[in-house]
Amino acid sequence: MGSPRFFAIWGSVGVALKEWPNRDQRIHYAWHLLFWFLPVVFIQWIVAGPMLLAYSWHVLVPTLAIGTYLCLADWYAIQKGIWYFDPKQITGWKIAGEMPWEEAAFFYITSLLVAQTFLILLPATLR
Template sequence: MMETRWAYMVHLFAWAGPILLLQLGLVVHHYRERSGAVLRAVIPPALVVGTYLAVADHLAIRVGIWNFGEGRHLGVYVAGVPLEEILFFLLTSLMVSLGLTLFTALLSRREARVP
């Protein structure tokens, strides 16, 4: 499987999947009934940043700064950027946004305990 065009996608989800599931579980656990609102506040900025990074990647590919080896991704492109690369930017941005949300939750719990 790692020598096929699915290699990038398999690595991407093996790397990001467990972290995202853990983060989502912790957000839902901590915020309980407000978790939907929190996720609606967190996801759009992650999508904006991920899209910005994908556009920057598109420009870098277009001017020849880098490219991707043939046969290691599905061959699906959006504006000249491999689908897996776009997913990488979106998932990474989402992990950062969820991480900041959890860090904020941790700080608020800590402040609530300080007399």
């Protein structure tokens, strides 16, 4: 499937799902997270797939380290009552009974996007 066609279909599906009258509001966070972030990951792999694969360790380590740090900091904030989530906006599946899986996915996907973008934009002589 060609990229322009893929994005046209993706956009159409997004509009249809956003306007779907019986859509459960509890998938709101997950829907936005996956609908808006995954195409960017897809584009990065179209643009620089072989390079990202060759330097996969340089993407994996920072993604896991930073994503885990952010999850732990968020878990602490939730435990202390500093941070909370509207139960109407999340699916209800929680890690360690506290942190919504959507929040952990957000931190890891964001860390992945930053690591991949940094590597893509880094001059070849510095890789």
